[in-house]
Amino acid sequence: METVIILVFAFGYLAITLEHSIKIDKLIPALVMMAISWALISLGIDSFPQWFDSAKHSLLENFGALGHEDKMHLMEETLLHHLGKTAEILVFLLGAMTIVEIIDYFDGFSTIKRAVNFNSRRKLLWLFSILAFILSAIIDNLTATIVLISILQKIVKERDIRIWYAGLIIIAANAGGAWSPIGDVTTTMLWIGNKVSTGNLFLYLFIPSVLCMVVPTVIASFLPQFKGELELQSDGDKPKNKFSSTMLFLGLGAIVFVPFFKVITHLPPYVGMMLSLGVVAVFAEIYSNSKFSITSIDNEESAAHASHSPVHHSLSKIELPSILFFLGILMAVAALESLGILFGFANSLQDTMPMVGTELDGTAVSDLVVILLGVGSAIIDNVPLVAASLGMFSEPLDNPLWHFIAYSAGTGGSMLIIGSAAGVVAMGMEKIDFFWYLKKISWLALVGFLAGAGAFVIMRAIL
Known part of the structure; x- marks a missing residue:
């Protein structure tokens, strides 16, 4: 049965990558493989030899000795656990996307458009790369990608x-998300699990992360696509709405507030995002009402907006197919994780790879295994791979191994577009083809990943 589930995932994954060839939207195979995988788990629950406890990041002891009813109950609890974790991401995503759309409703991005007073493709590349690197460390890589x-x-x-x-x-x-404890979900896992501290995470990973961003950007700046001038969209010199700048800074400030809310309250990020959305929505409703006078409406766009609230308008513009695709792919990976397949994959890497690493606390740790975990995170979700590494290694807090895992899992996903949350969201928002990304961008991501990994090895020897 495990083989069948793996084949279902493989065929579903293939259908996602061939979206433009088979003319079927990627959300359909994602949802189908998710549903079939969990259906097969339910039907064959008694035939599985092991079960992965996601809450404890370890295999469940004596799973085979449990009765059928107990196994079914465990499966339902696990499914609910994964649905809850996935819902946290989706609700967070919905909140961030709605805030972005509210900013757009008030023409807030015209402020940034006016600030970009140059047409150089190369300058624009560096501007967005640096902004992505900085923002992802503050508001996490997923939200930074959505905003940018x-x-x-x-x-x-x-x-x-x-x-x-x-x-x-x-x-x-x-x-940018790799060197910040709140920048990437895998780094957050290691931080919450007391494997890395904020200070040492910055010390070990900032320079490798900078190189991981700078090297591909330098190479890309010499490609034909980033040479010459670019025709920018122009809506005139003046914003269409007098509240555009206010809503831009309010919206981005509300998103930046989310990690601080999490640190203060220890609540999941989506709670802070809902609070931020509520605050932005209040101002949006107030400003929307003040846009219109009793006798006249300023322009045609305002007339189109007059019949409904800015929040309703923004919610109607959200890319729901992207949300459903995210649901399908995350829950399908959760099915493989629950059966211990991903945990076994990570362990098999440790057992079969040659030990080429250095001696750390008397234990030979293979750098090649950690790098392959990074490559694996481009193919499979990085969360279960990091969860498996938590069970594979027993090194203490701030051991360089954990920082290397944080870097590798955080940046390795860039090598395939569906290898990271940022890539999945970008794929949905811009309808980027899997094979186009593989041909054009993957090699840049690989070069950056290896440059950063090399820098980490050097820094580990120095520090």
């Missing part, structure tokens, strides 16, 4: 050029 691609869509007219920028944003956002 939304801004990109308002600035760059040609989609063929825009997807190149989106590809470099993915690399930069994942690199």
Whole structure:
């Protein structure tokens, strides 16, 4: 039965990558493989030899000795656990996307468009790469990608050029998220699990992460796609709405507030995002009402907006197919994780790879295994792979191994577009083809990943 489930995942994965060839939207195979995988688990629950406890990040002891009813109950609890964790991400994503759309409703991005007073493709590349790197460390790589691609869509007219920028944003956002405890979900896992501290995470990973972003950006700046001038979208010199700048800074400030809310309250990020959305929505409703006078409406766009609230309008513009695709792919990976397949995959790497690492606390740790975990995170979700590493290694807090795992899992996903949350969101927002990304962007991500990994090995020897 395990083999059948793996085949279902493989065929579903293949259908996602061949979306443009088979003319079937990627959310359909994602949802189908998710549903079939969990159905097969339910039907064959008694035939599985092991079960992965996601809450404890370890295999469940004596799973085979449990009765059928107990196994079914455990499966339902596990399914609910994964649905809850996935829902946290989706609700967070919905909140961030709604805030971005509210900003757009008030023409807030015109402020940034006016700030971009140059047409150089190379300068624009560096601007977005640096912004992605910095923002992802503050508001996490997923949200940073959403915000920057939304801004990109308002600035760059040609989609063929825009997807190149989106590809470099993915690399930069994942690199920026690796050195911050709140920048990437896997780094957050290691931070919460008392494997890394904020100070040492910055010490070990900042320079490798910078190289992971800078090297691909330097190479890309010499490619034909980033040479010459770019035709930017222009809506005139003045914003269409007098509250545009206010809503831009309010919306981005509300998103930046989320990690601080998490640190203060220890609540999941989606709670802070809902609070931020509520605050932004209050101001949006107030400003929307003050836009209109009793006798006249300023312009045609205002007339179109007059019949409904800005919040309802923004919610109607959210990319729900992207949300459903995210649901399908995450829950399908959760099925493989629950059966211990991903945990076994990570352990098999440790057992079969040659030990080429250095001696740390008397235990030979293979650098090659950690690098392969990074490559594996591009193919399979990085969360279960990091969860497996938590069970594989027993090194203490701030051992360099944990920092290398944080870097490798955080940045390795850039090598495939569905290898990271940032890539999945970009794929949905810009309808980027899997094979286009594989041909054009993956090699840049690989070069950056290896440059950062090399820098980490050098820094580990020095520090």
